[in-house]
Structures are given as C-alpha cells and as structure tokens.
Amino acid sequence: MSRMTYKLASLAEYEDFFKQRGHEIACLYYESGSDEEITLKQNMESFKRLRIKPRVLQNVTSNDVTVSLLGQKVDLPICIAPTALQAMAHPDAEVATAKAAEKMGTCMVLSQHANKSLEELGAKTPNGLKWLNLYLFPNRTVTLDLVRRAERSNFKGIAVTIDNPSLGNLKRLHNQEETTVYYRRIIDSHGYGHLEKYLKGYDMGPTLQSGLPRDIKITDPSATWEYVDWLRSKTSLPIIVKGVLTAEDAMLAINHGASAVIVSNHGGRGLDSVPATIEALPEVVKAIGDRVEVYVDGGIRNGIDVFKALALGAKAVFVGRPILYGLAHSGEEGVHNILEILKSELIRTMRFTGCRSLSDIKPSFVVHQSHYAKL
Numbered sequence: 120m121s122r123m124t125y126k127l128a129s130l131a132e133y134e135d136f137f138k139q140r141g142h143e144i145a146c147l148y149y150e151s152g153s154d155e156e157i158t159l160k161q162n163m164e165s166f167k168r169l170r171i172k173p174r175v176l177q178n179v180t181s182n183d184v185t186v187s188l189l190g191q192k193v194d195l196p197i198c199i200a201p202t203a204l205q206a207m208a209h210p211d212a213e214v215a216t217a218k219a220a221e222k223m224g225t226c227m228v229l230s231q232h233a234n235k236s237l238e239e240l241g242a243k244t245p246n247g248l249k250w251l252n253l254y255l256f257p258n259r260t261v262t263l264d265l266v267r268r269a270e271r272s273n274f275k276g277i278a279v280t281i282d283n284p285s286l287g288n289l290k291r292l293h294n295q296e297e298t299t300v301y302y303r304r305i306i307d308s309h310g311y312g313h314l315e316k317y318l319k320g321y322d323m324g325p326t327l328q329s330g331l332p333r334d335i336k337i338t339d340p341s342a343t344w345e346y347v348d349w350l351r352s353k354t355s356l357p358i359i360v361k362g363v364l365t366a367e368d369a370m371l372a373i374n375h376g377a378s379a380v381i382v383s384n385h386g387g388r389g390l391d392s393v394p395a396t397i398e399a400l401p402e403v404v405k406a407i408g409d410r411v412e413v414y415v416d417g418g419i420r421n422g423i424d425v426f427k428a429l430a431l432g433a434k435a436v437f438v439g440r441p442i443l444y445g446l447a448h449s450g451e452e453g454v455h456n457i458l459e460i461l462k463s464e465l466i467r468t469m470r471f472t473g474c475r476s477l478s479d480i481k482p483s484f485v486v487h488q489s490h491y492a493k494l
C-alpha cells in the first residue's frame with residue numbers, strides 16, 4: 120500500500136481506504152468475524168439502536184476528558200485494544216501504534232502475538248502507558264517469563280484474554296492457501312516480537328495458529344479460573360480480564376483477583392451470536408458496581424459510540440480495527456489521527472449533551488430506540 124500523508128476525516132474513510140488499498144489477505148484477516156458474522160455486525164448495529172437525550176445551556180466551554188485507569192492518568196478514555204501482527208498494516212507495526220498512543224496520552228495493550236517485542240516498545244515509548252496482553256499458555260514457565268519481561272519493561276498491567284477456548288471460525292479466511300504463506304512471510308520479514316525466543320527449534324507447521332507449539336498456543340481448552348488465581352499470585356501488576364460478557368463471569372473475575380474487566384467478544388471473532396458488547400455492558404456494570412473498573416471494546420467507530428459506552432457505565436473504551444486502518448494508511452500519524460478524531464467527536468458529543476467532564480456522562484443520556492416507539 121502506498122504511504123499517504125494526508126489526513127482523512129472519519130474512521131469510515133480510513134476503513135474504506137484500507138479495503139481499497141490494503142493487502143487482500145490482511146483485509147480478510149482484519150475484517151473477518153466468525154461464522155455468519157452476526158456478532159461482528161451487531162457490535163456496530165447495536166450502537167445505532169441507542170438514542171442520546173441531549174441537554175442544553177450548561178456552559179460547555181471547556182471539556183475535561185482525562186480519566187485514571189488503575190491509578191494511571193490518561194488524557195482520553197479511548198485506548199488501543201490488542202491486535203496481532205500489525206506489520207500486516209505497516210512495517211513500523213506496534214512501535215508506530217505505541218508512539219501514537221504515547222503522544223496522545225492514552226493506553227495501549229500490546230498483543231501477545233505482536234511483530235515488535237515488548238522490550239522494543241518499552242525502550243521506544245518510555246512514557247506511554249502500556250499493558251501486555253497474554254493468553255493462557257499451557258506452559259506456565261513461558262507465561263511467567265513474559266510477565267517478568269513486562270515488569271522489567273515498565274508495563275503497568277497484564278490484560279489476560281479468557282475468551283479463546285478454541286479458535287473462532289473465521290470463514291472468510293478458509294480455503295486460502297496463500298494465507299499461511301502470507302502469515303509466514305510477515306513473521307519472517309518482521310519478526311515475532313517477544314514470542315520469538317520461545318519458538319527457537321520449532322517448525323511452526325502448516326498454519327500459523329494450528330502449527331504453533333503447544334507451549335504458546337493461543338487457545339487452551341483446559342484453562343480454568345485457577346489460572347487467573349495463579350497469575351494473580353505471581354505478580355503485583357494489576358490483572359485485567361478481557362472477554363467478559365455476563366454478570367456471572369464478571370463476578371468470577373473479581374473473585375479471582377481481577378483489578379478490571381473488559382467487556383469484549385473479541386471483535387466478533389470468537390463464538391458467533393453472543394451479544395454485542397454494548398448490549399452486554401449494562402449487565403456487567405450492574406453486577407460489578409464500583410468494585411473494579413469496567414471497560415468495553417467492540418464496534419466503536421465514532422465518538423458518539425464512545426459517549427454511549429461511557430454513559431452505560433464503561434470507564435474507558437478500547438478500539439481494535441480502526442487503529443489498524445489508521446496504521447495502514449500512514450503509520451504513527453494515521454493511528455494518531457484516528458485517536459484525534461475519536462477524541463474530538465467525543466468532546467463534540469459532550470458539548471451537545473451539556474457534559475463538561477466524563478463524570479457528567481450518566482446512563483440517563485442514553486435510551487434504546489424502542490423507548491420512542493412506545494410514545
């Protein structure tokens with residue numbers, strides 16, 4: 120893809136640009152959801168079914184969008200979700216994303232399956248707030264080693280993905296012989312980040328994921344909450360549990376030592392037909408109350424979506440695919456612009472609703488569209 124220097128005006132324009140100009144397999148990999156992609160679509164559609172009730176004449180000359188995440192102050196409640204293999208989008212990959220996050224003053228979660236290592240991000244973005252994403256590897260020595268490396272590189276949290284007992288059925292990627300070749304080419308040319316050292320001596324086999332050695336498989340069907348207990352006992356970094364969709368699992372996450380939960384369905388890439396995340400959020404917020412922080416990701420495509428998620432009780436949101444579209448368009452600058460757009464759209468929405476700070480954004484601002492059908 121040619122590197123563009125001009126800025127686009129909306130996340131939708133970045134997505135269109137990527138679809139037209141991105142590598143075909145990268146597009147399939149990024150855009151895909153599982154099975155019929157019902158959840159993928161609903162993640163976005165469900166936001167559109169919510170209406171905002173505005174309030175006016177509240178003196179909204181200044182708007183404060185700063186917030187603290189697990190004791191760390193960030194300049195906006197819009198953070199970066201972990202997404203694998205960002206070299207598919209841009210050769211600077213996760214380093215460009217981390218630099219944009221640092222410049223904007225927000226938090227980035229670095230995927231476990233990154234092209235750039237956590238040490239490189241630690242060195243190149245010393246002032247950026249970063250959490251490391253971990254899957255629950257069967258080999259706990261590897262997990263523990265990664266946790267220690269994250270501690271040494273000044274990461275401030277471990278975001279544990281718990282929603283992958285099995286790989287999602289990304290149908291659009293099926294029967295694509297070139298997919299494997301492409302994955303391998305990306306890893307051979309750009310590296311396999313912090314996992315590289317554990318892969319020495321392994322032949323990764325016919326496909327990237329099914330061929331990963333068992334030690335560092337993305338999925339482990341034998342994992343239980345005991346794994347989270349164990350992790351909790353091994354580090355003083357806060358554990359953020361990513362992939363909660365029900366009140367029951369939210370309570371279990373707290374009981375097993377989570378400091379925060381991310382309401383997430385893996386961007387519609389796990390089990391299809393689970394609820395959209397904005398639909399699941401109120402149930403989780405109600406169950407958790409103020410006990411731990413609640414965040415949400417999935418389907419956020421503009422600042423109005425961010426406002427709705429905050430109104431329904433999320434302390435911050437995380438964004439996945441749009442960051443990749445910005446990265447593909449113009450590296451660090453593109454990611455920075457995606458975050459700028461979301462921030463300015465959030466501030467505009469706050470002005471129209473009479474909210475001066477994030478604490479002014481209350482559940483009463485948002486109703487389901489069916490509220491008006493009853494009139």
Ligand SMILES: Cc1cc2nc3c(=O)[nH]c(=O)nc-3n(C[C@H](O)[C@H](O)[C@H](O)COP(=O)(O)O)c2cc1C
Nearest residue numbers: 149200201202203230280385386417418438439440
């Ligand atoms: C291409 C791609 C790769 C992803 N890789 C990871 C990953 O390595 N770890 C993880 O926990 N979630 C991963 N996710 C899920 C995201 O963290 C996040 O939950 C999701 O993308 C949010 O939805 P959105 O893309 O609509 O913003 C990935 C998602 C995509 C689209």
